Amino acid sequence: MELSAAFSTSLSRRPLPELIAERIVAAIAAGVLAPGDRLPSEPQLAKQMSVGRGSLREALAKLQDAGVVEVIRGRGAFVREPPTDDSRMRFALWSRAESARVTQLLEARVGLESTAAGLACERADPADLTSLAAACADHEEAHRTGDLAAMVVTDEEFHRRLVACAHNDVVADLYRTLTPGLKEFRRQLLSREGAERRSTHDHARIVAAVTEKNYDAARKGVIAHLWPMYSEMVAAAAGGDYTPGYDGAEIFIG
Secondary structure (H helix, E strand, O other): OOOHHHHOOOOOOOOHHHHHHHHHHHHHHOOOOOOOOEOOOHHHHHHHHOOOHHHHHHHHHHHHHOOOEEEEOOOEEEEOOOOOOOHHHHHHHHHHHHHHHHHHHHHHHHHHHHHHHHHHHHHOOHHHHHHHHHHHHHHHHHHHHOOHHHHHHHHHHHHHHHHHOOOOHHHHHHHHHHHHHHHHHHHHHHOOOOHHHHHHHHHHHHHHHHHOOOHHHHHHHHHHHHHHHHHHHHHHHOOOOOOOOOOOOHHHHO
16 A cells, blocks of 8 residues: 555654654544555555654554554554544544535634624623623633533533624524534544643633724634634644644635
8 A cells, every 4th residue: 555645744853753653643544544454564664754664663663552553463563443532533533524514614603703703892791791701711610620511512602602792693693503513523622632721711812802892802813713723623634734823814814
């Protein structure tokens, strides 16, 4: 099986075995390799990836420890079913299956929510701001307790209240149609490493911008919160690694 295309991304200065392992995981996520498939022989794979056999062996050992591959002496390395506790692999495989549908929902969400945030700066009354701040605090508490179901519910509620602050029934109705289709996306993202820092920090910034009636900061705060999630899913679906940035976000930033 020829895997050179799957490993075409240039390697950075991070530890080489770690990068090799990530490329193999990316190939599995992209469907180049499926559970039960045998990886190319060690010399073939080292040549395809332009790496030394020592680094490759270390990478395969890491993947075997993680339950991603099984190395059988005399037969080679085989792809295993993804372990249920590997959030990165689980997210990559889910993204690949759901990308076409969910990315369209996310594009609509970024447009609606950034518009709502701007309107909220002009229209939110003191009761709205109190409700939004309370939703932010509820989400932080859900993260502190580690309750994933509560994280999903409180995240959904925070964003619903932000849209409600706009006092635009059409925007609210349109946004409401997106919510059910994004529930599993929320669950996948909130179960990943770094979700607490990203989610709670961004929510607090959005609350502050709306409270201060800073239209530009509120809109950009929403986009800065949502766009990396969108980009992360697109990258995972393509079998690659997410690179932080806002390529394409200028569509919404203006």
